[in-house]
Amino acid sequence: MTVTIYDVAREAGVSMATVSRVVNNNPNVKPQTRKKVYEAIERLGYRPNAVARGLASKKTTTVGVVIPDISNAIFAEVARGIEDIANMYHYNIILCNADKRKEKEIRVVNTLLEKQVDGLLFMGGTVTDEHLQAFKTANVPIVLCATTDEHGVMPSVDIDHEAAAYDAVSALIAQGHRSIGMISGTLQDPANGYARFQGYKRALEAAGIAYDESLVRVGNYRYESGVEAMKFFLERDKHPTAVFSATDEMAIGAVHCIQDFGLKVPDDISVISVDNTRMASMVRPQLSSVAQPMYDIGAVSMRLLTKLMKKEHVEHARVTLPHELITRQSVAVLD
Template sequence: MEKQAITIYDVAREAKVSMATVSRVVNGNTNVRGETKKKVEEVIERLGYRPNAVARGLASRKTTTIGVIIPDVTDVYFSELARGIDDVAQMYKYQIILANSDESNAKTELVFESLLGKQVDGILFMGDMLDDNLRAKFAASNVPVVLAGSVDVTGNAASVNIDYISAVAEVTTRLIKAGHQKIAFVSGPIDHSINKDFKLKGYQQALEVAAVPFDESLVITADYDYQSGYQLGKMVQSVHATAAVVVDDEMAAGLLNALTDDGVHVPDDFEIITTNNSHLTVITRPQLSSITQPIYDLGAVAMRMLTKLMNDEKLSMNTMILPHGYVKRETTK
């Protein structure tokens, strides 16, 4: 037989007090006599009563839940971001509702509306796709939205990220100084703002400063996964590239293995730099050189920003830029 959940009514009846008194005890209200408080707490413990977060928030209009929209729960970059979010959420006593958007704007809109229907207090958005329609929905929402590791080209949305333009420009410059003139830019879909307006721009800036002509055939796009990266191996070779900047670690791992299987020696014949420095970069052989970024911190800081907005606190800055760096491993000379 299914066990019935213990309710606030059961506690009130057992303790012989009103439900309002139980509510005051649960919410830490000091306007309860010590003897009564002790009696209610003993009943709560004995019955195993666990207050429902949504029910507790009805009076205050808060549910102590936040929605987290993640593009791919299997992606190591976003899962590390989510870990930073979860740790800070627990610190501030918030529960997380995780929603997968499958890198689809249409599905993102659906899960966004679904989270609003669950009366979350705020939403954290992770992903590379942020179009005008979705941006308008965020702006019109009655709960705050913060972007974690994502960018808003308008600069209007609260966000935490790194300086993607500078980061990609710096590693592209490294490859140019190493003697490469034909550097592939291996990217996810180029219509994603983070690729088109930030990472590609950094790549182009480095070429321009070094007076290296921009060759559109060296901009190679696919999905953000290992198999897509692997399938790009022959395409990268066909455009006679001698190095690549790759925007995703899984793609970089796939490209590395494809080149190795084709007898291309990395880094002697071809150099690769990836951008996320997830744990995948040290699993591959050779290990991947990478831009470094504080992935966990991106999530943690974004969650802290959201707690401030949910409490009507003013942010010191709308866009928080965290530091990035570079780690040389075995895919560069």
């Protein structure tokens, strides 16, 4: 049979109110009494009923996290940052994979809200009007993590994706490259796709290099699309001297395609990307990449959410974290 708080109280020889105070870490309990209650809890194997406590306090100490692709290492790093801060503030996490599909994202958001989570962290692609409508119906705080909404109405934590792409392409230009291809993410994605594409174009414009639409291929963030895009570039009459990829995974696909064609990185073609996942330093040659502080994005998002859940003062609800260009071995100086 299920052990109840009444059983613990009887075993310890105290009132149920005293057991409740001990379980809830109330300081107004004598150390000797607290010890007796803990010993009774251990002997009986009592576990407090989180659902019942949530009903009484109207708090579940649970946070829902919507993640776009649980198999993607970059989101795993964000989730680690979320989890560490959640543990620090005694919150539990419900992690849901949404496959970057709008219908599933909205369904998962509604499911988590039905589970009476105290707050929600949303990682996804485009934040549409349908997303915003679902968020508006929530009576708990919601923070966008590693993404932002177009109108800037939601609390969020992210980097400046356009600036990150601008810095990556500018690094290629500084090494003498003028013919620079781009392997882009979908342009419907405001951050990893469109913003990074805009950064690429702005860097070319700043250097007086004409934008060439034929030097841009749209991928789906995966390795295979990087291979396909690079194959397209290499089969041209004259391939670009450098390629900027919107993600490390597509960049590694591009590197392997170049090598499959019997060419060398960076001797024949330079490659640079954004994200700086662990894969960037595992591939050979090691990949130059703009680092997103993914762990920090997760940690800061969770800390912002805790403040909102506790109704603490928040000075900046939209946080932009710094990025950093990590130079490795995949970019060469063009003679």
